[in-house]
Amino acid sequence: MALQLISVSHHYGGRPALSDVSLRVEKGDCYGFIGHNGAGKSTAMRIALGLIRPEQGRVIVDGFDARRDPLEARARMGGLIETPGFFDHLGGRKNLMMLARLQGLAPAAARLEAESLMETVGLGEVPDLPVRAYSQGMRQRLGIAQALIGRPEYILLDEPGNGLDPEGLAEMRRLIRRLTREEGVTVLISSHQLHEIAEICNRIGVLKKGRLLVEDDARKLLRGEGQLLLETDDREGAGRVLADMGLGVESTADHLLVDARGRPSSDVSRALVEAGVPLSAIGPRPASLEEIYLSIESATPGRAGKPFDEKQGKRIAPRLGLLRALRWEFTRLASRPALLALFLMPFALAWFEIRGRHAEALADARDVAEGGLISATGVTAFEGIAWGLRNSLLLAAVILCGMASQSLAGELDRGTLRNAFLRPLRRWVFVLGKFLAFMAASVLIYGLLMAVVVAVAGHYFDFEGAYELLPNGERMETLALADLDAALRDLVVSGALPFLSFCALGFAAGAVARSGAVALTLSLGGLLAFDLGRAISREFDVESFMPPAHMPSKLGDTSFLRHYEDVVTGVSNAVQTLDPTHLLPWLAGALLLALGVVSRRDLR
Numbered sequence: 001m002a003l004q005l006i007s008v009s010h011h012y013g014g015r016p017a018l019s020d021v022s023l024r025v026e027k028g029d030c031y032g033f034i035g036h037n038g039a040g041k042s043t044a045m046r047i048a049l050g051l052i053r054p055e056q057g058r059v060i061v062d063g064f065d066a067r068r069d070p071l072e073a074r075a076r077m078g079g080l081i082e083t084p085g086f087f088d089h090l091g092g093r094k095n096l097m098m099l100a101r102l103q104g105l106a107p108a109a110a111r112l113e114a115e116s117l118m119e120t121v122g123l124g125e126v127p128d129l130p131v132r133a134y135s136q137g138m139r140q141r142l143g144i145a146q147a148l149i150g151r152p153e154y155i156l157l158d159e160p161g162n163g164l165d166p167e168g169l170a171e172m173r174r175l176i177r178r179l180t181r182e183e184g185v186t187v188l189i190s191s192h193q194l195h196e197i198a199e200i201c202n203r204i205g206v207l208k209k210g211r212l213l214v215e216d217d218a219r220k221l222l223r224g225e226g227q228l229l230l231e232t233d234d235r236e237g238a239g240r241v242l243a244d245m246g247l248g249v250e251s252t253a254d255h256l257l258v259d260a261r262g263r264p265s266s267d268v269s270r271a272l273v274e275a276g277v278p279l280s281a282i283g284p285r286p287a288s289l290e291e292i293y294l295s296i297e298s299a300t301p302g303r304a305g306k307p308f309d310e311k312q313g314k315r316i317a318p319r320l321g322l323l324r325a326l327r328w329e330f331t332r333l334a335s336r337p338a339l340l341a342l343f344l345m346p347f348a349l350a351w352f353e354i355r356g357r358h359a360e361a362l363a364d365a366r367d368v369a370e371g372g373l374i375s376a377t378g379v380t381a382f383e384g385i386a387w388g389l390r391n392s393l394l395l396a397a398v399i400l401c402g403m404a405s406q407s408l409a410g411e412l413d414r415g416t417l418r419n420a421f422l423r424p425l426r427r428w429v430f431v432l433g434k435f436l437a438f439m440a441a442s443v444l445i446y447g448l449l450m451a452v453v454v455a456v457a458g459h460y461f462d463f464e465g466a467y468e469l470l471p472n473g474e475r476m477e478t479l480a481l482a483d484l485d486a487a488l489r490d491l492v493v494s495g496a497l498p499f500l501s502f503c504a505l506g507f508a509a510g511a512v513a514r515s516g517a518v519a520l521t522l523s524l525g526g527l528l529a530f531d532l533g534r535a536i537s538r539e540f541d542v543e544s545f546m547p548p549a550h551m552p553s554k555l556g557d558t559s560f561l562r563h564y565e566d567v568v569t570g571v572s573n574a575v576q577t578l579d580p581t582h583l584l585p586w587l588a589g590a591l592l593l594a595l596g597v598v599s600r601r602d603l604r
Contacts, residue, residue, distance in 0.1 A: 001062045001313055002026050003048065003077070003154045003188065008057030010043055017043040019210045021057070025154065025188050025203075030180045032201035032218065033190035040210040041190040042081065042604075045158045048188075049079040049422055051603040062153065063312035071317035075424035078152040080160055084143030085415015090335055091128035092142050093118055096149065102328045102423045103150045104318025117145040120183075121175060137168035144175065146419055148185070155179075157189045161196050173200050228258040228265055231280035232272070241275045242268070317424040324425060325433020329407070333441065342399050343445060350392035350453045357387040358460040368469050377569065378467040378475060382484045384457030385491070386565040389449075393495065393561065394551045396449055397502040401523050404438050404506030408598060409519035418603050427599045435507055435591050442503040443496070450492055466570050478570045487567045494560035497580040497587075498550035502527070504590035505547060511594035531555060544582040 003025040010018045018040045025031045033041050046052040048059050050070055059066035059073065066073035086095045093114045100110035118124045121141040134142065140160055147155045157176070161169050177200050179185040191197050198204075198218065205215035214221070232238045238256060242249045247268070248259035260268060269282050318324075333340070361379040368376050408431070411417035420430060466479035506523040513519035530537075531548040534555050543549045543558065552559050563576045 001153075002060075003062075003186070004060040005044065005048060006058045006060065008044065008047055008054045008059070010047065010052065010054050010056075012043075016210045018047075018054075021207070021210070021212045023205050023212060023215055025186060027153065027186050028180075028184065029203050030176065030187045030189065030201045032197045032204040033188060033207065034194055034197075034204055035190075035192060035207035037192050039192070039207040041192075041207055042158050044207070045079065045156045045188070045190060046081060046602075046604065049077060049081070049156060050074055051081070051418065051421060053600075053602065070426065071321075071424040072315055074422060075150070075317040076153045076313075077156060077422070078147035078149060078154070079156040079158070079422050080140075080143040080147045081156075081158045081418060082162065083415065084139055084146065085417075085419060086131045086139070086142065086146075087332070087335065087414070087416060088132035089130055091126075091130055092123055092134070092138075092145070093127035094335075095131060095142070096145055098328065098331055099146050099419060099423065100149050101331070102324050102420060102425065104320075104324060104424065105150070113149060117148055120148065120179075121145045122171070136163045137165075137171065140164060140168070140172065141175065144179075147422075148179075152185075154186045154188065157187065159190055159192070161191065161193070169196060173197075176200055228260050228268060228282060228284060230256040230258055230268075230272075230282045232256065232278055233280070234277050237275065237277045238272055241272055241277060245271060321425045321429040322433050322436075324423075325430045326437050328420065328430075329434045329437035333403075333437070339403060342403075343396060346392040346396035346399070346449060347452050349395060350388035350449070351456050353390060353392070354384045354388045354453070354456050354460055357384055361461075365469060368471055371471065374471065376469045378469045379461055380466060380484065380568070381454075381457040381461040381463045382466070382488060382568040383565070384461045385453050385488065386561060386568060388453035388457055389495075389561055390552055390565075392449065392453070393499070394553075396445060397499050397551060398524065398527065400438075400442055400445060400499075401502040401506035401527060402520055404503045405510040405513070405519040405523040406516050407434050407438060407507060407510050408594065409510040409513045410516040412514060412603075413516045421603060428595050431511070431594050431598050432591070435504075435594060438503050438507055439500060439587075442500050446496060446499045450495075454488075466568060479568070484568055487564055491560065491564040494550075494564075494576075494580050497583045498547055498560070501547040501550075501583040501586045504587045508590035508593050511597045544578045545585070547583055547586060550578055550580060550583065 005021055005023050008018055008021045009016070021040070021044060023031075033044070035041050043052065047054045048066070050059075050066055050073065053067075061073040061076050064072040064076075086092075087098075090098075096114035096117055097110045100113045101107070105113055115124070115127065118127050121144055123138060123141055123145070126138075131139065131142065140163075144155070144157065144160065147157070160176075161172055164172060173196070176187060176189065180187055180200070189197055189201070201218045203215065204218045204221050206213045206221070230238065235251060235256060239249050239251075242256075242258060245263075245268070247263070250257040250259075258268065265282055265284065269279060272279055357379060364373065364376040367373040408417065411420070421427060463481070463484075465477045465481040465484060467475040467477050469475060505526060506519075509523035509526065510519040513522055527548055530546045531553055532555070533546070534543060534549055534553065537543040537546050537549065538556070538558075550559050552561050558577050560576065560578065560580065
């Protein structure tokens with residue numbers, strides 16, 4: 001049982017990032033992955049975690065091929081790649097609970113897991129502090145906590161010391177040492193600073209320009225070239241004793257660097273003690289990364305020290321991935337009540353429009369009664385519904401489109417998408433879950449808006465047949481109540497697909513874009529472009545396939561709502577020119593585009 005990379009190669013723009021790299025991380029190892037910036041360490045770890053597809057080679061985790069059986073591979077691994085991403089407005093515990101639920105844990109188990117991991121990484125005293133208030137060191141520790149969710153066999157830490165001060169680095173090393181020695185976690189940790197991890201790793205692999213030069217026991221690989229590091233409060237006395245022994249001495253800020261010339265440290269320390277020189281510490285000087293490079297410069301690409309095998313372990317990947325993805329998206333949306341409050345605007349606008357139409361109707365009735373008008377068309381609740389939806393429905397659809405554009409691109413921006421993709425869940429299932437969650441949210445918002453508009457219209461007007469108000473106060477019916485009821489039912493059905501199509505377009509824009517700002521611009525700009533192209537699409541008889549054409553517009557309104565308003569106000573030649581079923585390809589196309597793009601996207 002081991003984590004194995006077998007002959008892995010990958011290129012970026014024709015430049016080799018990894019060249020035939022093979023390594024093996026045994027259970028219980030703290031494996032140091034060493035190399036300068038750009039050596040390929042991050043690429044190798046992303047490939048191991050399934051964030052990047054290698055052009056060549058395989059990743060085997062406890063016998064499971066990560067490409068053929070990605071759920072089992074990811075169920076055994078946790079990772080922290082560079083700067084960890086979280087929902088900054090939520091506390092650390094809530095972030096971990098969401099990821100634990102996505103991992104497959106039950107609610108109570110997810111809460112216990114989150115609280116336990118917060119204690120493990122030293123954040124137990126601030127479980128609900130918003131992540132935006134975290135220091136860099138706290139964020140890194142929370143990043144390690146999310147890598148430990150589900151107690152994976154292997155955790156991969158990519159430059160976990162980035163941005164940390166010396167105290168933070170010391171805390172990080174103590175945490176990793178505790179995880180490997182007390183928790184029994186197998187760790188693969190990368191760094192370009194050899195001294196940061198030399199004292200915590202038992203095995204080390206050295207990477208240079210995409211080639212694994214060597215992997216070996218840490219003590220053997222880090223042994224210095226016959227030099228000793230010596231700490232003492234009496235540097236002058238130590239210098240005299242060492243000079244008498246014929247040994248070269250170089251003074252640094254923290255140590256004396258002694259050229260022992262093959263003499264063991266025990267001889268040197270004995271001579272110093274006998275001369276009365278106090279010693280704080282003495283030991284071999286670890287080799288530098290440059291020295292290791294020079295010593296193996298001519299080496300061929302490295303191979304794992306032990307043979308590879310594919311003996312599979314027990315299957316542990318959780319099921320019900322679609323349900324977990326749906327729950328993730330609903331939880332994410334519910335965590336931002338300020339964004340959900342945007343939908344109060346369409347509801348308020350609908351009330352304002354209906355109230356205004358009611359004031360106009362009262363004024364018309366007074367004019368008829370006073371003889372200023374011969375007659376006036378009576379306003380029923382059915383017409384009030386049309387007024388309430390005239391602007392509010394489009395506003396709600398545009399808001400939903402913008403929110404949907406952030407579902408994938410926004411998470412990619414803040415790094416939370418990477419955390420989600422580290423869970424044992426297929427990408428297409430995750431994307432499908434997000435899409436279905438937004439479709440469900442669209443149906444809910446559409447239904448609520450319709451219900452509120454009907455209720456408000458019913459408050460100000462009566463649900464009755466259309467009529468003409470005469471000077472004597474009588475009403476002449478022009479359209480039966482049954483006909484208006486049928487028109488209202490058609491309105492509700494006809495408006496659903498256009499509303500959903502706006503959401504689908506935003507979701508597709510978010511899948512294609514790599515940042516939230518670009519996704520929002522692309523989605524709203526696309527809607528505007530479609531609307532401006534109404535005349536052209538009408539000329540070629542494809543207007544029915546354009547989502548904005550089904551919504552109210554100042555650019556030649558042919559929407560279902562316009563048709564409904566004509567019907568309920570007694571226009572005899574009202575004709576529905578657009579077929580909302582023509583928008584179904586947009587829903588299917590948006591989903592397929594998102595599935596295709598995100599499933600193949602490399603998360604660097």
